[in-house]
Amino acid sequence: MPLELDVQFDIVIYALLAGLILGMLFDLYRMIRGKSGHKLIIIIQDILFWIFSAIAIFTFLLYTNYAFLGPYVYLCMGVSLFIYLKLFSNFIFKVENGIVTGTKVTIRRGYKNASYPFRLFFNKINNKR
Template structure:
């Protein structure tokens, strides 16, 4: 292994240590902001270590074909120490800023959808209910007027055809219909 490869490996491991620290802070801030249940903490830890392991070994394979030496661990340790000494505060602030921006965008989108889609649909529904209610009221009103106008004509027709009942047999359905019309008229206009 040449000196160039060793320096490249140490540099990659320092970068992987910085990346591991940044991932740790991001996971920590996200789990705090999302208020995850206690049982998910171990799942998040396992995910962190899986991602960190894949990252370290991918960089190790890239830099020196996967040879594991003492300076690999030294590079990771230096990267983690460097990160927590100088960069941790900035990554946490950046993560919180990104979370606030995402929440703000979500609220703007939700409000936009509410104003442009949901409120017009609710307004249209209410307008439809009002119009249908008005039309039903007008229809009932006209129905009562038509019944009031036709009732005397119906009574006159019954009175005029009464002498003919001696000579003709009135069908039972017509007598029932006549009785129902009279009952509906009395029910509607007795109130």
């Protein structure tokens, strides 16, 4: 039984969104992994990333279009991933990097501010200035 047109349209839209999500996950992984590291560790990280990505994308497609995985779903995901990597990846990578850097700075400052009274107290006990 052929699918109705609105169902097919939803499947294509969600497949395109899945490709964009995969691209964003790849940018996040690229930022976390960095450029250096031992080759064996990078291979293990790559395998774990693709397993996690496959689970995340399958779960997304399961909830949005009942995990209908026809050939055009893979084609739409590939096309949207290619477009994302060519057009949006550099900008999104910079935004993600800024968010992560800002989060690190906020956590570091929060820790220093929260630990300052304790450091003062223990320094006075030990007669340190």
